[in-house]
Amino acid sequence: MTATNPVDVLQALIRCPSVTPAEAGALDVLENLLSQLGFTVDRMVAKDQDTPDIENLYARAGTDGPHLMFAGHSDVVPVGAETDWSAGPFSGDIRDGMLYGRGAVDMKGGIACFIAAYARLVEAGKVPKGSVSLLITGDEEGPAVNGTVKLLEWAAERGERWDACLVGEPTNPDSLGDMIKIGRRGSVSGTVTVKGVQGHAAYPHLADNPVRGALSLAKSLMFPAFDTGTENFQPSNLEVTTIDVGNAATNVIPASARFKFNIRFNDVWTADSVKAEIIRRLDAASVDPELRPDRAAIGYDIIWSERPSHVFLTRNNALIASLSGAIETVTGKTPKLSTTGGTSDARFIKDYCPVVEFGLVGQTMHMVDERVAVSDLETLTVIYQTFIEQWFAHADA
Numbered sequence: 233m234t235a236t237n238p239v240d241v242l243q244a245l246i247r248c249p250s251v252t253p254a255e256a257g258a259l260d261v262l263e264n265l266l267s268q269l270g271f272t273v274d275r276m277v278a279k280d281q282d283t284p285d286i287e288n289l290y291a292r293a294g295t296d297g298p299h300l301m302f303a304g305h306s307d308v309v310p311v312g313a314e315t316d317w318s319a320g321p322f323s324g325d326i327r328d329g330m331l332y333g334r335g336a337v338d339m340k341g342g343i344a345c346f347i348a349a350y351a352r353l354v355e356a357g358k359v360p361k362g363s364v365s366l367l368i369t370g371d372e373e374g375p376a377v378n379g380t381v382k383l384l385e386w387a388a389e390r391g392e393r394w395d396a397c398l399v400g401e402p403t404n405p406d407s408l409g410d411m412i413k414i415g416r417r418g419s420v421s422g423t424v425t426v427k428g429v430q431g432h433a434a435y436p437h438l439a440d441n442p443v444r445g446a447l448s449l450a451k452s453l454m455f456p457a458f459d460t461g462t463e464n465f466q467p468s469n470l471e472v473t474t475i476d477v478g479n480a481a482t483n484v485i486p487a488s489a490r491f492k493f494n495i496r497f498n499d500v501w502t503a504d505s506v507k508a509e510i511i512r513r514l515d516a517a518s519v520d521p522e523l524r525p526d527r528a529a530i531g532y533d534i535i536w537s538e539r540p541s542h543v544f545l546t547r548n549n550a551l552i553a554s555l556s557g558a559i560e561t562v563t564g565k566t567p568k569l570s571t572t573g574g575t576s577d578a579r580f581i582k583d584y585c586p587v588v589e590f591g592l593v594g595q596t597m598h599m600v601d602e603r604v605a606v607s608d609l610e611t612l613t614v615i616y617q618t619f620i621e622q623w624f625a626h627a628d629a
């Protein structure tokens with residue numbers, strides 16, 4: 233295997249079936265490669281209750297600042313029915329210029345390109361003046377309990393400090409160079425239970441139908457819109473994701489009704505202020521007489537899901553400019569600076585240093601026949617190499 237060739241590195245990684253929580257040799261491949269490139273490699277096993285132990289990897293080359301971190305995950309999602317794949321999901325086979333396999337784009341491909349980029353700098357005698365580290369978790373696609381959070385804490389306790397981080401998740405919708413992620417929306421979920429009085433559907437005055445109350449409360453969360461968006465973020469959006477009564481009879485008014493919701497919120501809000509707004513809306517709707525004329529206020533309980541994701545926006549110009557500049561130099565395209573999509577491990581890293589995300593084209597992630605263009609692997613390697621050089625040049629100045 234040649235470390236400077238991202239295809240070689242990616243094939244070796246794909247051939248390790250590291251479906252969360254299995255390590256399956258993927259970290260062995262990385263440890264061997266990184267050790268040869270001059271990294272000090274640590275493998276850290278994280279444990280917690282009710283969730284599998286996870287092996288993670290932290291590797292650092294250099295001892296001084298400035299310090300650039302690359303973050304990613306070596307685990308992959310399950311393959312589904314192997315027979316649905318046109319090439320083995322752990323084969324790494326190349327056909328018509330496409331390399332097939334689970335993790336090709338999400339995100340063993342990104343890791344392979346970063347290692348190849350660094351290896352080319354080593355080969356050219358251009359090792360950056362400072363430190364480069366890789367923070368690779370085996371628990372991004374799973375519960376994410378024994379992954380990035382614990383690995384960051386573990387490294388920080390040992391005195392590790394970073395000046396910037398690049399996450400190599402697939403960020404491009406259509407082609408390489410489309411999009412950098414410079415932040416993420418926050419996410420909060422909850423369950424609302426509305427209490428009623430059970431009774432006969434023909435005698436509603438003797439009962440209190442909680443479905444009526446649940447509909448009023450759910451509507452208050454969906455309308456009006458929470459905001460109209462901000463300079464860097466799309467409008468916040470709440471979706472009611474399920475309404476459950478579980479009533480098998482049509483002639484019985486049920487005793488309670490329940491609905492769940494999730495809101496993706498922008499930088500108008502914090503997790504706390506968006507929760508307060510939700511309570512305000514529910515309280516206002518609970519006295520709305522539209523569906524329940526002449527009734528007392530709707531009685532409801534709300535339970536918040538355990539850990540909200542906080543919204544963040546990276547405002548580190550040197551970091552964003554180094555990455556944008558590298559993408560423009562290599563592809564001729566000006567990438568969009570975006571905060572769209574779901575959450576990522578960047579939400580944990582942002583507490584330690586400025587973080588941006590840029591990787592491969594995401595179209596086939598988590599799908600049957602996940603694949604990456606071999607030409608994209610070469611292009612991303614050159615982008616990463618250029619980025620590393622430009623970031624250290626900026627950081628030095």
Ligand SMILES: [Zn+2]
Nearest residue numbers: 338339372401
């Ligand atoms: Zn991923």
